[in-house]
Amino acid sequence: MRDTLLYVVLPYVCLTVFLVGHVWRYRTDQLGWTTRTSQVFERRWLAWGSPLFHVGALLVVLGHAAGLLVPQSWTRAVGISDHAYHVVAVAGGAVAGTVLCAGLAILLLRRFVFSHRVRLVTTRMDRVLYALLTAEVVIGMWQTVGVNVLGAGYEYRGTIAVWFRGLFVLQPDAALMASAPAVYQWHAVLACLLLAVWPFTRLVHVWSVPIGYLRRPFVVYRRRPARSGVA
Amino acid sequence: MRVMAQVAMVMNLDKCLGCHTCSVTCKQTWTNRDGVEYAWFNNVETRPGLGYPRGHEDQERWRGGWELDGRGRLRLRSGGRLRRLAHLFANPDLPTLDDYYEPATYDFDTLVTAPADESRIPVARPRSALTGEPMAVTAGPNWDDDLAGSPVHAAADPVLAAMTEQVRLSFEDTFMFHLPRICEHCLNPACVSACPSSAMYKRVEDGIVLVDQDACRGWRMCVSACPYKKVYLNHRTGKAEKCTFCFPRIEAGLPTVCAETCVGRLRYLGLLLYDADRVAEAAAVPAPADLLDAQRSLLLDPSDPEVVAAARRSGIAEDWIDAARRSPVWDLIARYQVALPLHPEYRTLPMVWYVPPLSPVLDATGARGGDDADADDVFHTITGLRIPMEYLAGLFTAGDTDRVAGVLLRLAAMRAHMRRRSVDGSADPALLERVGMSAEDVEAMYRLLAVAKAADRHVVPAAHTERAAELASWASGCSLDGPGGPGMSPTASRGGVVPLTLRRRRPR
Numbered sequence: 001m002r003d004t005l006l007y008v009v010l011p012y013v014c015l016t017v018f019l020v021g022h023v024w025r026y027r028t029d030q031l032g033w034t035t036r037t038s039q040v041f042e043r044r045w046l047a048w049g050s051p052l053f054h055v056g057a058l059l060v061v062l063g064h065a066a067g068l069l070v071p072q073s074w075t076r077a078v079g080i081s082d083h084a085y086h087v088v089a090v091a092g093g094a095v096a097g098t099v100l101c102a103g104l105a106i107l108l109l110r111r112f113v114f115s116h117r118v119r120l121v122t123t124r125m126d127r128v129l130y131a132l133l134t135a136e137v138v139i140g141m142w143q144t145v146g147v148n149v150l151g152a153g154y155e156y157r158g159t160i161a162v163w164f165r166g167l168f169v170l171q172p173d174a175a176l177m178a179s180a181p182a183v184y185q186w187h188a189v190l191a192c193l194l195l196a197v198w199p200f201t202r203l204v205h206v207w208s209v210p211i212g213y214l215r216r217p218f219v220v221y222r223r224r225p226a227r228s229g230v231a
Numbered sequence: 232m233r234v235m236a237q238v239a240m241v242m243n244l245d246k247c248l249g250c251h252t253c254s255v256t257c258k259q260t261w262t263n264r265d266g267v268e269y270a271w272f273n274n275v276e277t278r279p280g281l282g283y284p285r286g287h288e289d290q291e292r293w294r295g296g297w298e299l300d301g302r303g304r305l306r307l308r309s310g311g312r313l314r315r316l317a318h319l320f321a322n323p324d325l326p327t328l329d330d331y332y333e334p335a336t337y338d339f340d341t342l343v344t345a346p347a348d349e350s351r352i353p354v355a356r357p358r359s360a361l362t363g364e365p366m367a368v369t370a371g372p373n374w375d376d377d378l379a380g381s382p383v384h385a386a387a388d389p390v391l392a393a394m395t396e397q398v399r400l401s402f403e404d405t406f407m408f409h410l411p412r413i414c415e416h417c418l419n420p421a422c423v424s425a426c427p428s429s430a431m432y433k434r435v436e437d438g439i440v441l442v443d444q445d446a447c448r449g450w451r452m453c454v455s456a457c458p459y460k461k462v463y464l465n466h467r468t469g470k471a472e473k474c475t476f477c478f479p480r481i482e483a484g485l486p487t488v489c490a491e492t493c494v495g496r497l498r499y500l501g502l503l504l505y506d507a508d509r510v511a512e513a514a515a516v517p518a519p520a521d522l523l524d525a526q527r528s529l530l531l532d533p534s535d536p537e538v539v540a541a542a543r544r545s546g547i548a549e550d551w552i553d554a555a556r557r558s559p560v561w562d563l564i565a566r567y568q569v570a571l572p573l574h575p576e577y578r579t580l581p582m583v584w585y586v587p588p589l590s591p592v593l594d595a596t597g598a599r600g601g602d603d604a605d606a607d608d609v610f611h612t613i614t615g616l617r618i619p620m621e622y623l624a625g626l627f628t629a630g631d632t633d634r635v636a637g638v639l640l641r642l643a644a645m646r647a648h649m650r651r652r653s654v655d656g657s658a659d660p661a662l663l664e665r666v667g668m669s670a671e672d673v674e675a676m677y678r679l680l681a682v683a684k685a686a687d688r689h690v691v692p693a694a695h696t697e698r699a700a701e702l703a704s705w706a707s708g709c710s711l712d713g714p715g716g717p718g719m720s721p722t723a724s725r726g727g728v729v730p731l732t733l734r735r736r737r738p739r
Contacts (some may be wrong), residue, residue, distance in 0.1 A: 037450075039327070040464050210427030221434070224434055224436050
């Protein structure tokens with residue numbers, strides 16, 4: 001019962017909130033859809049923390065995609081042994097995680113300890129987001145370093161990855177998650193919660209990555225709309 | 232030829248007394264909100280001086296505006312598109328709040344709530360408007376107003392720093408003037424070009440540069456790309472804001488707030504027609520000193536039949552073409568050629584122009600024992616004086632002192648000519664010949680610069696948006712004043728002059 005709630009119901013509820021929330025926010029709150037940059041208040045810490053955090057986060061997301069979406073049978077089929085895969089994945093994950101952790105630590109210190117100004121422009125949703133993100137990253141690092149580097153290791157590709165892919169074909173097997181170590185369970189639950197708050201936080205700026213800028217003419221001209229606002 | 236219209240401004244710096252009325256009315260209209268306490272869409276700087284934000288003209292540091300790459304092509308000074316996207320996470324060129332100033336408020340409450348106690352006088356201490364903490368006020372948007380503290384601060388003036396040692400050491404004895412600044416609404420705007428999310432745009436109809444508040448994602452590249460630092464980040468909303476050229480007023484045919492409230496009546500507003508096809512070419516002229524001419528050559532003569540025909544083809548309405556013909560801005564820039572753009576070397580083709588101040592030269596003439604109304608004395612001073620000519624050239628002509636001298640000579644000749652005319656009604660053809668202007672032109676220029684009424688200084692045609700005209704009429708009148716309405720007064724229905732003062736009664 002508990003397993004079904006945590007690993008079947010919760011993910012679907014969170015994914016629904018994630019999708020519907022984004023549609024709702026996009027349609028009703030264009031004015032609030034921003035990075036909420038605080039660089040005008042503080043630039044020295046940000047110059048290190050922000051690039052480290054963002055690059056680390058990108059690498060971590062790519063690593064998760066590779067680990068969760070690519071079935072074990074595929075990597076075996078192209079001749080990659082499980083051991084080789086594991087070594088590469090753990091090494092890459094450790095590096096990416098360290099970069100992410102360093103960036104997050106700098107940003108947290110900057111926001112909550114060193115810059116009073118930045119702390120003042122921190123919203124309640126920012127605090128929720130930072131708390132969830134920090135917990136998730138710490139647990140993720142524990143898995144990588146504590147379980148896989150220092151510990152005996154855990155082959156999540158046979159259980160968690162299968163459960164994860166099952167979510168998208170509407171056949172999630174809660175028993176697979178229930179058999180995983182506790183840190184992996186927490187990590188999955190926190191990830192669901194993170195997805196659920198995503199549309200209501202500044203994380204929405206992720207979807208506004210300005211790729212179109214590369215192909216656009218420099219100067220943008222616009223015609224005044226027919227019904228122009230006169231104050 | 233693709234004709235586009237641009238609402239442009241000229242400021243006559245000789246008349247600016249540095250009263251900051253424009254700044255205050257602008258602030259009350261646009262930036263008296265949380266998040267933009269520190270932002271002044273219009274500010275007035277004392278030059279030589281730091282400027283606002285401090286040292287904003289130092290493009291070695293801020294990397295605003297454009298430059299030419301090795302092959303002579305235009306490139307944003309802060310780097311190409313890929314480099315910009317690579318710096319999305321942290322913009323290395325962004326000024327912080329301390330480069331502007333920390334806005335302060337005062338503990339006025341203590342004045343009211345302090346206990347009655349003669350030994351201790353309550354004091355309203357400054358507190359940060361951001362954090363509420365007690366602070367020492369050590370900076371402001373006009374920190375070196377009227378050269379206050381300039382022995383300490385003025386050395387940080389980037390324009391001055393580029394000049395020779397001799398100029399730098401003696402400037403303080405010599406000159407000072409005020410420089411009001413708003414967004415330049417450039418023809419080749421660096422901010423628009425740097426905006427990753429395409430939220431900034433230049434309006435086709437009137438050239439006003441705006442930020443789409445819904446589309447802005449807070450990548451803050453516009454703030455650093457603008458060499459004039461006239462785009463600001465609202466730290467509450469996380470979005471960019473800038474001078475709007477008071478577009479709701481312009482659309483209704485009204486002057487901007489800064490122009491309307493200018494005590495010195497030094498701001499001129501009008502239309503310019505320009506060739507949009509040649510903008511990139513003009514901005515990429517190799518020698519910075521040629522940029523002024525390139526920029527002027529973009530402007531099209533509104534009385535040229537070919538231009539008018541092309542303007543009609545581009546869909547510019549007849550009353551707008553007519554307004555362009557009557558534009559005081561066109562006259563000052565192209566006909567009399569006394570207005571110069573601010574920092575043409577940034578290659579953004581700015582559309583707020585300045586008539587350089589003659590007054591420091593006249594002061595210098597007097598200081599040398601000359602007569603500041605005698606054209607020869609003034610000419611002599613202008614040509615012999617390296618200060619402030621070099622300084623003005625650093626601001627307005629990318630360092631070309633001859634161009635600044637030419638403008639100042641015209642202004643000096645105008646004064647001399649008008650003096651002779653009013654003293655004994657004579658004219659000196661040699662004087663007019665020296666500056667290459669006819670007596671009619673000089674007198675028309677005098678009228679425009681000295682005695683022009685509001686209707687001659689601000690020629691702003693209303694926008695062609697039927698809705699705008701309708702709304703504007705509501706805004707300026709009372710809806711009850713319609714024919715037969717309850718608020719209908721004789722003056723409202725008849726038109727005519729509304730008395731502004733009470734009629735004075737004769738004493739009995």
